[in-house]
Amino acid sequence: MSVSAYELSLQMARTPRLDDRRERLLDAAARLFREHGYERTSVRQLAEAVGILSGSVFHHFSSKEEILLEVMRSTIERMISSLHEASVSADTTEARLFQLIRAELELLHGPTRDGVAVTFFQWHSLGPDKQRHILSMREEYENIWLEALQQALEQGLIDTDPFVTRRLLTGANGWTIYWYQAGGSMSLDDLAGQVCHLLFRERK
Amino acid sequence: MSVSAYELSLQMARTPRLDDRRERLLDAAARLFREHGYERTSVRQLAEAVGILSGSVFHHFSSKEEILLEVMRSTIERMISSLHEASVSADTTEARLFQLIRAELELLHGPTRDGVAVTFFQWHSLGPDKQRHILSMREEYENIWLEALQQALEQGLIDTDPFVTRRLLTGANGWTIYWYQAGGSMSLDDLAGQVCHLLFRERK
DNA sequence: TTGCTAACCAAGCAAGCGCTTGGTAGACTG
DNA sequence: CAGTCTACCAAGCGCTTGCTTGGTTAGCAA
Structure with a gap:
């Protein structure tokens, strides 16, 4: 500098x-x-x-499709590092899941929202090969979720299948881009809290 | 015959x-x-x-867009009647919400799946006017949900805002079209049960 | 038989699409 | 100072798009 x-x-x-x-x-x-x-x-x-x-x-x-692919590729990298950061920042499983939810919502509504929304909802615009490619890139991201949910299951914090739970959570979180207004009366922490509340019984 | x-x-x-x-x-x-x-x-x-x-x-x-509009229009009509039917078929609020969830999942994975998936995920392909039009048509559908959730809130079955809850539920249910396979090991009732389980504590 | 209409075909138009080509200005390199 | 390379422009090619037009056929009613 x-x-x-x-x-x-x-x-x-x-x-x-x-x-x-x-x-x-x-x-x-x-x-x-x-x-x-x-x-x-x-x-x-x-x-x-x-x-x-x-x-x-x-x-x-080289092509318009490559632009979309590159948007998604770089976005997924940021998603993974954001999620990883959130994951290691918490010391209890309960806190970890809250941080993960918060991180995903922030990805969806913060400065990265454009790329994240595209990655969430427009992968079908890619050809089959590239679709598989970014799908495999997302695996690392999803694995962070699945590990945390598996942990929560073992500790009795949840009693639903981690895989199914994650899928339902993906939809619930992703869909927020169509209704949640970041500047409104409901803060992102509030929203994360509500989502968390659906996951386990108690959450302050 | x-x-x-x-x-x-x-x-x-x-x-x-x-x-x-x-x-x-x-x-x-x-x-x-x-x-x-x-x-x-x-x-x-x-x-x-x-x-x-x-x-x-x-x-x-008269136009390609009118076809999309008509697909959505007729689909929403079927969605409303399906949901209404499910709503009146239950006598307790808890059972009503289960029936609503089941009905929505059946709409998403039964014979109506094509039109419903299009209505859920492709409304942005309509021009602004027609978008508002089908959005107002969906209101009746959403109101059935909101009434049931409001009822559940008053009876202490849930303790989250009905509006937010419905939005999260919309995403969770809608997203199932991207991962749930109707013919697999998990029945639609199983799936509905899992979703229900996230809503309230107990559900057999 | 005549007249009318619904349902279609055959042909093609104007506009927009992703992408290519050939060339050039300007900065850097040896 | 010549040679090279990056980043762009100007022009346009081949193709697909949603949609139009003019004409044809089959069925029906008067």
């Missing part, structure tokens, strides 16, 4: 900045895909959002 | 059958929209599914 960092940023500003445009394209794609859906977003719209022409998009990505 | 019915079917085969083709188009549309999504289903595919050419589709419907 000292002089050298400043000079570096100046140099980067003068030199071609592939990563910058690429990143901006991914951000715009996540936003547009979330707002209008993958199919309804044209490459031309995407290009306009970052101030280039449609053909130039294919200098950064 | 006697001679007269046979003659009737012969006559129907000879006479123009607008309603028949219309109905078949709606069925095919529900199936194709569910399988590939609205945007990825072309009018030509739709026409081919019922054995006519693409232009002929517009003799029955």
